[in-house]
Amino acid sequence: MEKQRDAKTVRKPGKAWTVKTWLTHWIENVAPLAVKDNTMVGYRVAVRKHLIPGLGAHRLDRLKPEHIEVFYANNMQANGSKPGTAHQVHRTFRTALNEAVRRGHLGKNPVQLAKAPKTGGTRWSPTAFMRSSGCSRPLTSTATPLAGPLPSPSDCAKGRCWG
Structure with a gap:
């Protein structure tokens, strides 16, 4: 327990959240209070189409940056998602898990440690x-x-x- 406290990984007592339960709670109850409608449209797509199917079964407190990086490589890129879409999913996930950290459901945000997918932007020539x-x-x-x-x-x- 002391090691967890020092590493800031002590979670609140009670049943552990899964990524799916946290993202569902966040998208329905938390995010709409903080952002505009257009932003919510993007958040909903990222959460429902990509994050919940790809990472929803993981326990929130056991999610590692490696899980996220494998998700980007195997689920997003292999399925033909555009780099910009993968980057939007990354930003949405980081925002959602930052809120989980603020509320004490998660010690650290593993998305901040994961390598973000490249946007693949090219300059006009x-x-x-x-x-x-x-x-x-x-x-x-x-x-x-x-x-x-x-x-x-x-x-x-x-x-x-x-x-």
Whole structure:
């Protein structure tokens, strides 16, 4: 008990919460009081579609960062979820478990220790646009793609690119 106290992992007395019971309680009773409707829509999707099916059976006080990372890799990425979706699920889960810590149901938030999924964002590049539009002409050093409207694929085919 002293080790648990020192590690801040002592939980409240009574039956242990599962991830499913905590998330259900949080999404129905706690989160609606603190956030706007649009945020609640995102929270509900993350909780009901991803978190409860993937991690709901775990006991809240025994959830480890490794469980969460395996969930991201095996459940989210393997099922074809976009990186942004996985990151939104991560943020929602972190918020929900932060509240569990504040209320004494959990000693530490394992989501904060888990590696967040990469968002996979890519920057727009004129060269990539040109290739995707079918243009075979390279961009010259004097090209100014942001100075005017983007050329259409037919413009590139007719040689009216930025080069």
